[in-house]
Amino acid sequence: MKPNILFITVDQMRGDCLSVLGHPVVQTPNLDKLAEDGVLFTSTYSATPTCIPARAALFTGMSQRSHGRVGYEEHIPWTYEHTLPGELARAGYHTQCVGKMHVYPTRSLCGFHHVVLHDGYMHYNRYNDRNTYAEHYNECDDYLNGLKKTAGASYDLMDNGLDCNASTVAMPWHLEERLHPTNWAVTESIDFLRRRDPGKPFFLWTSFVRPHPPFDPPQAYFDMYLGEPMPDSPIGDWVDPEIASAGSKHTTTGFGSISTSRLNRAKAAYYALITHLDYQIGRLLNALNEYGVLNNTIVVFTSDHGEMMGDHHFFRKALAYEGSAKVPLIVADYTGRLGIGKGFREQAVVELRDIMPTLLEAADTAIPESVDGKSLLPLCRAEENTVWREFMHGEHTYGELSHHYLTNGMQKYIWYSQNGEEQLFDLTVDPGELHNLAGNPEWQSVLQSWRERLVQELTGREEGYVDDGELVVGRKPKTVLSHLRRSI
Secondary structure, three states, X not given: OOOXXXXXXXXXXXXXXXXXXXOOOXXXXXXXXXXXHOEEEEEEEOOOOOHHHHHHHHXXXXXXXXXXXOOOOOOOOOOOOOOHHHHHHHOOOEEEEEEOOOOOOOOOOOOOOEXXXXXXXXXXXXXXXXXXXXXXXHHHOHHHXXXXXXXXXXXXXXXXXXXXXXXXXXXXXXXXXXXXXXXXXHHHHHHHHHHOOOOOOEEXXXXXXXXXXOOOOOHHHHHHHOOOOOOOOOOOOOOOHHHHHOOOOOOOOOEOOOOHHHXXXXXXXXXXXXXXXXXXXXXXXXXXXXXXXXXXXXXXXXXXXXXXXXXXXXXXXXXXXXXXXXXXXXXXXXXXXXXXXXXXXXXXXXXXXXXXXXXXXXXXXXXXXXXXXXXXXXXXOOOOOOOOOOXXXXXXXXXXXXXXXXXXXXXXXXXXXXXXXXXXXXXXXXOOOOOOOOOOHHHHHHHHXXXXXXXXXXXXXXXXXXXXXXXXXXXXXXXXXXXXXXOO
């Protein structure tokens, strides 16, 4: 039988928040063990670091130029012909997703046989005066419907007062831990193991909402970090402290200088959510072992994007900086049939779009021509003469902060398309991106080479970012490219 596949995704987890990577505070013993059993990729990036476009890359294996989502826009139907679950279902897999999909229509299967859904708090499906059937959260959220039966019909996701984008405040989970959405996702995943078709290999996508805000860890996990010294947030010498001080102090701010005590409490809750996730992932892996299927299962773990968490006084995501764009990625093969190494780290720059072809190759299933990503298996096997990309291109429409970035994992170039600002970082000696080298005379030839690469990447784009071989400042960015709108 073909190998089972367990694909674990979390939402808004930074790439540095693994204790196996030497994080000074956060504890992730189960993920550390997964890394010991497989390959840990240390230069994995989300090309479009917010939920919807990042998940398009995961579902389709396409670059943002192909899947058409270059920013965050809701209510754009998912009409892709080839998806990861769809291809695996056609190959004979029993496919199931538990947790966050963040697609449209909300209950679209996107190739899965079945979905048990919890996207978290979505502003657009909270409106009581404009949602059609199955788009209002009362109809589309399986977790919330079940919770109302358990915790009481009056329960609501907003009872603790935290918005789903509140990255600067925290409160402990106010119900029993077993009722937390992280626990729920694992409980439902284990239930799938009970009722799956035993005559087929399975593809189980366990998709957690946390550590995305609200920062609401169960009290036991919050207590692990409250009072612990928190690492300082890197603040680049290119950041204007006066502008930061004048920034918004709102709970959902994207930029602003907040009090150290408030920031440290938010960090403590964020790390607590990650450790809570880690323990529940350990629970899920233990269940696979108990069902006797772990030794025929490939496990992949990643996040859709990161969280700035005060780096350079930014919060949330969408930006090109390491806190937002860099994500964890672990590939472990418990079948022993793929020849994947164990306990080593791969430094090649990889993207979320590479996961679909990796899993399809592992399942001995054809990779559609629409896929732009590359299978990671040659890297996992440390095959000699593996030809890999020299760099990756990311971008995000984000108002005045709309940008494009390029990185090879050692250097990073950022171009802000609305004002023309350029940034260049040497990540090998400056992983915190503290020093912008774009104005350094000794780095001008390097800067020019990255600029030329971006010109090549953006040539022909409908927004008109390139004219006569030069980057054009001020072109109006789009959140969705025209070819995707035409397919609706």
